[in-house]
Amino acid sequence: RKEVEQDPGPFNVPEGATVAFNCTYSNSASQSFFWYRQDCRKEPKLLMSVYSSGNEDGRFTAQLNRASQYISLLIRDSKLSDSATYLCVVNRRQLTFGSGTQLTVLP
Amino acid sequence: DVKVTQSSRYLVKRTGEKVFLECVQDMDHENMFWYRQDPGLGLRLIYFSYDVKMKEKGDIPEGYSVSREKKERFSLILESASTNQTSMYLCASNGQFNQPQHFGDGTRLSIL
Numbered sequence: 001r002k003e004v005e006q007d008p009g010p011f012n013v014p015e016g017a018t019v020a021f022n023c024t025y026s027n028s029a030s031q032s033f034f035w036y037r038q039d040c041r042k043e044p045k046l047l048m049s050v051y052s053s054g055n056e057d058g059r060f061t062a063q064l065n066r067a068s069q070y071i072s073l074l075i076r077d078s079k080l081s082d083s084a085t086y087l088c089v090v091n092r093r094q095l096t097f098g099s100g101t102q103l104t105v106l107p
Numbered sequence: 108d109v110k111v112t113q114s115s116r117y118l119v120k121r122t123g124e125k126v127f128l129e130c131v132q133d134m135d136h137e138n139m140f141w142y143r144q145d146p147g148l149g150l151r152l153i154y155f156s157y158d159v160k161m162k163e164k165g166d167i168p169e170g171y172s173v174s175r176e177k178k179e180r181f182s183l184i185l186e187s188a189s190t191n192q193t194s195m196y197l198c199a200s201n202g203q204f205n206q207p208q209h210f211g212d213g214t215r216l217s218i219l
Contacts, residue, residue: 031205032205032206034207036207042212042213043197043210043211043212043213044150044197044210045210046207046209049207087149087150089207091204091205092204093204094140094152094155094165094204095140095152095199095208097149097150098149099147099148099149100149
C-alpha cells in the first residue's frame with residue numbers, strides 16, 4: 001500500500017465549478033501536511049499547509065482529519081489558471097508525495 | 108524569497124558516464140533533498156542531507172551518491188549513468204524538517 005494515496009483523476013471541470021480532492025495517508029506518526037501544485041514540466045510549488053483546524057486561502061480550503069488519516073482540498077469558483085496537478089504531501093522527517101491529481105478547468 | 112538553483116535545465120549524457128547535478132540554495136537552509144520524478148511514480152526521494160558532510164539515503168539511493176561540502180550546495184552524482192536513470196531530477200531545501208520544502212526548477216536528464 002502506498003504511504004500517500006490520491007485519486008489520479010483527471011478531473012475536467014468547467015470554469016466556476018467547485019472541485020474537491022481527497023488524499024489518505026497510512027502513517028499515523030505523520031506530523032505536517034501540505035498541498036503542492038505542479039504545472040506541466042515545472043517544479044512543485046507550495047499551495048498551502050494543512051492544519052488540524054482546517055484553513056482557507058482565498059478560493060482554496062484544506063481540511064485534515066487525523067483520526068481518519070485523510071486530507072482534502074476544495075477549490076471554489078475554478079479558474080482556467082487552476083489547471084495543474086495537485087500533490088498531497090505528508091511529512092514526518094521527510095516529505096512523502098502522493099502521485100498527484102490532475103485538474104483541467106475548461107472554458 | 109527562497110531561491111533554489113539547479114545547474115542545468117536539460118542534460119544529455121551517455122551510458123557509463125559519471126554525471127554531476129548541482130544544486131545551490133540561498134536561504135541558509137539546514138536540509139537539502141534530491142528527488143526524481145517519473146510519470147505514474149510521482150516524486151521519490153533519492154538522498155537528503157541535514158548538515159554539511161551529513162547525508163542519509165532516501166527511498167531509491169541505488170546508483171547515486173551525494174556530496175555536501177558547503178551548506179548551500181548539494182550535489183547528486185550518478186556514478187555510472189544508465190538508461191533507467193533518465194528522469195526529471197528535483198532539488199529542494201528547508202530550514203526544519205516539519206517545514207515545507209522549496210524546489211529548484213528541475214533538471215531533465217536523458218541518458219542515451
